[in-house]
Amino acid sequence: MTIKDVQDKILQLKCEKDVCILAHSYQAKEIIEIADFTGDSFQLSIAAGQVDQKTVVMCGVRFMAETVKILSPDKTVILANPGAGCPMAEQMGKDMVQTVKDRNPDYTVVAYINTTAELKTICDVCVTSSSAVRIVDKIPNNNILFLPDCSLGAYVAGQLPHKNIKLLQGGCPVHAMVTTDDVNKAKAAHPDALLLVHPECVPNVVCLADFVGSTTAIMEYAANSEHGDFIIGTEMSIVENLQYRCTDKRFYLLSQKFLCPNMKITTLVDVLNCLDGNGGEEITLDETTITEARVCIDKMIELSA
Ligand code: 13P
Numbered sequence: 050m051t052i053k054d055v056q057d058k059i060l061q062l063k064c065e066k067d068v069c070i071l072a073h074s075y076q077a078k079e080i081i082e083i084a085d086f087t088g089d090s091f092q093l094s095i096a097a098g099q100v101d102q103k104t105v106v107m108c109g110v111r112f113m114a115e116t117v118k119i120l121s122p123d124k125t126v127i128l129a130n131p132g133a134g135c136p137m138a139e140q141m142g143k144d145m146v147q148t149v150k151d152r153n154p155d156y157t158v159v160a161y162i163n164t165t166a167e168l169k170t171i172c173d174v175c176v177t178s179s180s181a182v183r184i185v186d187k188i189p190n191n192n193i194l195f196l197p198d199c200s201l202g203a204y205v206a207g208q209l210p211h212k213n214i215k216l217l218q219g220g221c222p223v224h225a226m227v228t229t230d231d232v233n234k235a236k237a238a239h240p241d242a243l244l245l246v247h248p249e250c251v252p253n254v255v256c257l258a259d260f261v262g263s264t265t266a267i268m269e270y271a272a273n274s275e276h277g278d279f280i281i282g283t284e285m286s287i288v289e290n291l292q293y294r295c296t297d298k299r300f301y302l303l304s305q306k307f308l309c310p311n312m313k314i315t316t317l318v319d320v321l322n323c324l325d326g327n328g329g330e331e332i333t334l335d336e337t338t339i340t341e342a343r344v345c346i347d348k349m350i351e352l353s354a
């Protein structure tokens with residue numbers, strides 16, 4: 050079977066079985082092509098609450114599938130590849146965060162959406178990389194406890210100096226590996242290119258960027274810019290997807306370290322197996338977790354309006 054054959058079969062089965070396929074922008078091009086909706090974490094959360102189909106297949110990582118289940122508890126939600134976790138989302142346990150929370154009772158707990166459903170149950174507001182600055186700015190309390198990504202938290206703190214932001218020391222192992230040395234090498238190789246980076250990168254990389262934004266924001270910026278050359282500082286799929294979308298522009302990956310194995314683990318065959326009823330993992334969360342975790346996601350949606 051060719052890639053096209055598998056894609057055609059997926060498209061046929063998804064119509065027959067009333068299934069919606071959601072794909073994060075880090076997914077491979079052949080998956081993006083068969084998805085009903087593609088986007089960054091924030092856009093996927095919004096889409097999750099609005100889809101009509103009874104079954105949703107998530108091509109992304111586990112916390113994204115959990116977010117769909119929290120927002121649409123009556124739907125069957127399937128994570129296309131059960132091995133697709135996000136190490137950052139699993140870095141902080143509920144008990145540890147509860148202890149920090151108890152020691153800082155005057156703080157509003159802001160959780161990056163890259164957290165487990167269990168941890169979200171004790172957080173006040175959720176944010177994504179595209180909404181973090183906007184949402185934290187709107188929180189009436191100036192005392193913020195931000196977790197788990199200290200790089201995104203530092204970026205938010207830099208944009209909102211009037212806020213008193215305490216950071217917990219977590220982060221994305223993929224983005225955190227990239228250094229200013231990598232930036233210097235990429236800039237030397239492509240002196241005319243603009244540097245676009247994701248705020249999960251460490252602060253001394255972020256401060257060298259011409260633009261900082263979520264995966265979708267980076268793609269929109271590059272597509273709409275009059276500039277022709279870009280160094281992309283986030284997962285390598287964005288370079289591939291941008292190169293297909295903007296054939297007249299040139300995209301260079303900031304570093305070969307930008308490979309998220311969890312985002313790459315999902316294949317077209319995994320998606321086909323989900324539709325055949327032989328693959329994926331149905332996400333199940335108990336009612337209390339859904340109700341409690343939903344509070345901080347609803348708050349995110351309310352504050353981002
Ligand atoms: P976005 O918020 O840009 O989608 O990135 C989240 C992320 O880390 C996906 O791995």
Ligand code: SF4
Nearest residue numbers: 135136137221223309
């Ligand atoms: Fe998690 Fe980082 Fe991979 Fe995103 S890129 S899924 S934050 S490990």
